[in-house]
Structures are given as C-alpha cells and as structure tokens.
Amino acid sequence: MTDAKVFDELWQVICERAVSSGTEKSYVRHLLFHEKGIDKSLEKVGEEAVEFILAAKNGVSEKTVGEAADLIFHLMVALKAADVDFSMVEEELAVRRAGMHLHD
Numbered sequence: 707m708t709d710a711k712v713f714d715e716l717w718q719v720i721c722e723r724a725v726s727s728g729t730e731k732s733y734v735r736h737l738l739f740h741e742k743g744i745d746k747s748l749e750k751v752g753e754e755a756v757e758f759i760l761a762a763k764n765g766v767s768e769k770t771v772g773e774a775a776d777l778i779f780h781l782m783v784a785l786k787a788a789d790v791d792f793s794m795v796e797e798e799l800a801v802r803r804a805g806m807h808l809h810d
C-alpha cells in the first residue's frame with residue numbers, strides 16, 4: 707500500500723486498541739494503558755524524534771525512512787492518548803493547503 711489511506715487504517719487500529727480490553731499482545735495497548743499515562747506515549751515521541759534526527763543527519767536514507775515511520779506512528783498514538791482525533795490534524799493541514807489559518 708503506498709497511498710495516504712494507510713494513515714486512516716492505522717488510526718482506526720489505534721482507536722480499536724484504545725477501547726478493546728482484549729488480552730492478545732498489543733504494543734499500542736501497551737502504550738495507551740501504561741502506568742505512566744500519556745507520559746509514556748510522549749516519551750516515545752521524544753525518543754523517536756531524536757532517532758529520526760540522528761538518522762537524517764547521518765544521511766542513510768533507509769534508516770531515515772524507518773525512523774520517520776516510527777516517529778509518525780508514535781505521534782499518532784500520542785494524539786490518541788491526548789484525546790485528539792487524527793482527522794483534526796488532517797483538517798488543519800487541509801486548511802493550510804487552502805491558504806487559511808484556523809488556529810492563528
């Protein structure tokens with residue numbers, strides 16, 4: 707899959723994990739129901755951001771792609787932990803594309 711639909715699918719899975727009390731192993735659930743609360747997801751965003759920066763600075767594109775994916779994934783989990791729907795971010799980006807600024 708190479709189109710933006712992957713973001714919507716991933717968001718849907720993250721939302722399912724947030725309501726599911728299932729017992730199967732789930733990394734998303736591990737983050738969302740962590741004893742540190744939202745701090746766990748936020749920590750991961752920080753770690754992954756640093757890893758992305760280091761990879762990009764080192765100029766190895768395969769590593770940079772992997773770290774970018776880790777960062778975006780953890781950012782989406784953190785949005786869920788912050789109770790912000792991903793569609794709001796998409797909407798904000800769409801508004802900016804249209805040359806308007808909703809939250810200025």
Ligand SMILES: N=c1c2ncn([C@@H]3O[C@H](COP(=O)(O)OP(=O)(O)OP(=O)(O)O)[C@@H](O)[C@H]3O)c2ncn1[C@@H]1O[C@H](COP(=O)(O)O)[C@@H](O)[C@H]1O
Nearest residue numbers: 716719720723731732733734735736737750775776779780
């Ligand atoms: N995109 C991802 C994804 N990217 C990275 N990771 C996991 O992120 C973890 C990062 O590893 P780290 O070493 O940084 O963290 P850790 O030591 O395992 O654990 P913590 O430090 O977070 O406590 C690894 O376990 C990876 O498997 C992901 N886990 C899940 N997804 C997506 O989320 C969906 C749902 O996942 P589950 O909730 O596990 O079913 C999957 O189908 C994927 O689409």
